[in-house]
Amino acid sequence: MKIMVIGSTGRTGKHVLTQGVNRGHEITAFARRPELLADRAGLAGVHQGDAHDLEAVRRAVQGQDAVIAAVGGSRIAATLITAMHEHGVRRVVMTSSRSVPATRPRLAVSLAWLFFREAYVDLARAEGMLQVSGLDWSIARATMLNDKPPAGRVHIDFEANATGGAMQLSRADYATALLDTVEDPALIGKALGICGPR
Numbered sequence: 037m038k039i040m041v042i043g044s045t046g047r048t049g050k051h052v053l054t055q056g057v058n059r060g061h062e063i064t065a066f067a068r069r070p071e072l073l074a075d076r077a078g079l080a081g082v083h084q085g086d087a088h089d090l091e092a093v094r095r096a097v098q099g100q101d102a103v104i105a106a107v108g109g110s111r112i113a114a115t116l117i118t119a120m121h122e123h124g125v126r127r128v129v130m131t132s133s134r135s136v137p138a139t140r141p142r143l144a145v146s147l148a149w150l151f152f153r154e155a156y157v158d159l160a161r162a163e164g165m166l167q168v169s170g171l172d173w174s175i176a177r178a179t180m181l182n183d184k185p186p187a188g189r190v191h192i193d194f195e196a197n198a199t200g201g202a203m204q205l206s207r208a209d210y211a212t213a214l215l216d217t218v219e220d221p222a223l224i225g226k227a228l229g230i231c232g233p234r
C-alpha cells in the first residue's frame with residue numbers, strides 16, 4: 037500500500053516508518069521537521085509540513101492509498117478529512133488514548149483525566165470527527181506507551197474499558213498494531229483498544 041505517515045519523527049511514528057518499509061509498503065513520511073528523520077532509506081517520499089496546514093496535507097495525501105496518523109488531534113483530523121475527501125483517499129488510522137472512553141480502573145482514569153484533560157477532550161473531538169467523516173476510518177486507542185523492546189504481541193479489545201492486557205505498551209508494538217489495522221479492512225469503522233500483552 038502507499039501509506040502517508042503523520043507524526044513520522046515521533047517515537048511511535050519512527051517505528052511505523054521502518055516496519056512499514058520492511059513490510060513492503062510505499063511509505064511517505066510527513067513531518068514538521070524532516071531533518072529529524074533518523075533513516076530515510078526505503079522511504080517512497082518525504083513531505084515537510086504542519087498537519088494543521090491544509091495545503092501541506094493536500095500535497096502529501098495526493099496519490100496515497102491510506103494515512104496513518106501516529107499523532108492524534110482534532111486539527112489534524114480536520115485537515116486530513118478535507119484533504120482525503122478532495123483526493124479520494126479513503127483509509128485512515130488515527131492514534132488516540134484508552135483513557136478517552138475508559139471509566140475503569142477508576143483511580144487511574146481519574147488521575148489521567150486530571151493531568152491530561154485538555155488532550156483527551158481534543159482526542160475525543162478528533163474521534164468524533166472521524167466517525168462521521170464518511171472515510172474508512174479506524175481509531176487505535178493506546179494505553180500507556182513506553183520505549184521498551186517490542187513484545188511481538190498486543191492485546192486488542194473493542195470495549196471502553198480494557199478487558200485484559202497490560203497497562204504498558206511498547207511503542208514498537210503499537211506501531212505494529214497501527215500497520216496491522218491499516219491493512220485489515222475488517223477493522224474499518226472500529227475503535228480498537230490496544231494494551232500490552234499479558
Ligand SMILES: NC(=O)c1ccc[n+]([C@@H]2O[C@H](COP(=O)([O-])OP(=O)(O)OC[C@H]3O[C@@H](n4cnc5c(N)ncnc54)[C@H](OP(=O)(O)O)[C@@H]3O)[C@@H](O)[C@H]2O)c1
Nearest residue numbers: 043045046047048068086087107108131132133178180181
Ligand atoms: N504517550 C502516551 O503514553 C500515549 C498514550 C496513549 C495514546 N497516545 C497516542 O499516541 C500518539 C503517539 O504518541 P508518541 O508518544 O509516540 O508521540 P511523540 O513521540 O510525542 O510524537 C508525536 C509526533 O507528532 C508530530 N506532530 C505533532 N503535531 C504535529 C503537527 N501539527 N504536524 C505534524 N506533525 C506533528 C511531532 O513532530 P515534532 O517533532 O515536529 O513535534 C512528533 O513527530 C499520541 O499522539 C497519542 O495520540 C500516546
